[in-house]
Amino acid sequence: MKIKLKEYFSITIGFIILAIAIKFFLAPNKIAAGGITGIAIIINNFIPKLSVGILMFFMNVILFIIGFIVIGGKFGAKTLYAALGLSGLITLLDKFIPSNVAVTNDLLLATIFGTLISGIGMGLVFNQNSSTGGTDIIAKIISKFFHFDIGKSLLIVDLIVTIAAGISFTPELGMYGLLAVILNGFMIDMVIEGLNSCKAVVVMSSKNESINRYIIEELDRGCTIFEGRGAYSGNSISVLYTVLDRKQFIKLKNYIKEIDNRAFISVNEAHEVLGEGFKDIIEE
Structure with missing residues (x-):
């Protein structure tokens, strides 16, 4: 239950951030940065009575059905929540705030900041195996297969x-939209990688037994032991390998510093870790 609440909380924060980017940066400047949002902005220009939020809602229904069938009910439920939440929030904002209200009318600033903000929001949503609907569903299908x-x-x-x-x-305006699309793609990947990145740690120490117990008992993480031999000394040595999140790595580093300040530690970024204790492989 706690995991589900955390997932939907992250999705909610994501579509709120995205709605702000659309409402105050992209839509008022007619920057159609792709997707259903872009299509809605284009149609709204010709039919102002149809708000961007309402247009997004009706177009999402069709693509949502496709996503539900192809990707599955779990993905569909989260996407339905995100899509309805996003279109509903934008519709609500349209009722109380005029459509021409923008943080800036400078097209370059609106494109850059609108895209960066929307990329953060979409990254949060995508990271929960969900989507904000629209062409995001098509992108998720392409990514899956x-x-x-x-x-x-x-x-x-x-x-x-x-x-x-x-x-x-x-x-x-078309070129600004293209710039927004390009920036958005990279921003989404950066956000997802940042949220899922962990530390792959290799430790060689005379206190490996104590370190191994600390990783398992205190940090509640798994640890693998390799048997090695020093090339110079010829002595046998145990090599510990573990994967930790940032907070756990800091705790481990401080612990090793206390018991063996001559230990050798090698650290690499693991942009995504799947399996027990981390992201579920099945969701992929």
Whole structure:
């Protein structure tokens, strides 16, 4: 139950951040940064009575059904929540705040900051094996079956929308939309990698037995022991290998410093870790 609440809390924060980016940066400046949002912005330009939020809701219904069938009910439930939450929040904002209200009317600033903010929001949502709906669902399907990064998959899908924006508005706005799509793809991948990254740690110490017990008993993590031999000394030595999150690594480093300040520690970034104690392999 706690895990589910954490997942939906993260999704909620994600679509709130995304709604802010759309409402105050992208939509008022007519920057159609791909996806259903971009399509809604284009249609809203020709039919102002239909708000961006309402357009997103109805277009999402069709793609949601596709995602539910292809990817599965678990993904569909989270996506339904995110999609309805996002479109509902934007619709609510449209009722109380005029559509032309923007943090900045400078197209370059609106593109950069709107994309960075939306990328953070979408990254939070995607990281929970969900989507904000729309063409995000198509990107998730491409990622699932062709093993592309989600951001790159989204980039491919959204290029078509930016071309339509260039035709509907001006070539300049189309180019800003294209810039937003490119930045968005990279930003999403950076956020996901940052949220899932861990430390892969190798330890060689005369106190390996104590360190091994500390990792298992205090940090509640697994540890693998390799038997090695020093190339110079020829002495046998045990090598510990474990994967920890950032907080756990700091605790381990401080512990090793206390008991053996001559220990050898090698640390590498693990951008994604799957399996017991980490992200569920099945969700992939």
